[in-house]
Amino acid sequence: MLRLPIFAFIGSVLFSGPALAQSPEAVARQLQERYGALETLRASFVQTAGGQRLEGTLSVRRDAFRLDLGNQVLVTDGGTLWSYSRDDEQVVVQDYEPARVGFSVGQLFTDYLEVFRVTAASRATIGGVRHDVLTLRPRQSGSSVRDATLYVRSSDAVPTRVRVHDTSGSTLAFDLRDVERNVSLPASTFRFSAPAGTEVVDLR
Template sequence: MRKVISAIAAVIILSSTAAFAQKDAQAKTILGQVSKKYKAYATVKTDFRMTMASPQNETQGSQSGTLVSQSGTGKYRVTLFSPAGKSAVDQEIVSDGKTQWTYQKRDNEVQVTNADHTATGLNPATLFTMYEKGYKYLYTGDQKQGGNTYQAIELSPTAASPAIFKVKLLIDKTAKLIYSAQLFDKNGNRYTYLLSNFVPNPKVAGDYFTFSTKAHPGVNVEDLR
């Protein structure tokens, strides 16, 4: 790098830095609006479709599911369906904020682990508030898709060598809801989540965020805690 920087170059650098900070402020405002809307409800439910793309072998997979989560508690239930449709459950991931259960229906097996509360754990319950801790964020402009306008935000984890090194969010400019999230991992895989049918305060049973072995006769329990 040159030791002497001309006055013109210095102005350019300062202008670029100011623009970056301004976009950061815009990103914080946009994400704050999303977080505020989510936190206004005790429980929220959303459908999603997840697509995985791997540049190395050009394979892709797609799966639909639902997410139900409680704001501020770390409680959630993710249900993934088989390609046959919503009548066939393929996998369930359930957490009461302390324990996580991952159930594979095909094997009738559930793995029990401690809930991940790290900043980059990508806990589904923190999908709408993940930016608040462990991430830098940048507003990259508006994008139009299908007649709708979305605000694009890029998140970068502050942790060293994270498994997920970048997250791209598209936020519905009018509804202030996340429309899609793209996760990029260090192996070159890209996971895209399209969210739809946001339902505030759905009715759920008291034990909805725990896994019941009685409801799954013969289930094999693997306690990995």
């Protein structure tokens, strides 16, 4: 069973403020309400895990996303997940079930209160930009995610960094850059058409 990468970002926070006066859940709900006006998001990113650094691009529309890591592409329309390896010239097709794969890009950015409970909220200034910081834990047992920290830009509620620890003790890092909001993304962005000669492994 393929598992989606868990993305995070381990970075230097220049100033970390105290916990907010409101409850963590209230802060998270306010951020989600503001983020609700965001239809699409496109960004470049840097992923760091186990001493390895990967760069790529990410497009998100609610539960649908497209992640291009160069040698691997992950695409879902919210119902089907395509995992394509350029090196192996193979695509694995399966039903997209976030609870089973452990982590959903779309859910973390837009519907994280359904998947995670917020245990703490604070503020931080990163590179001169004010952020709201949420500490998250999965609501359901059996998740591969132990906890996550989400950094959300205070000015427009756009997530820019995630730090995630999985149950095996690994820490992975994800840093969004050049974020574009409400860009036009055709439906084909969230479908995958296998190149000629690609081996298709359908697990549905």
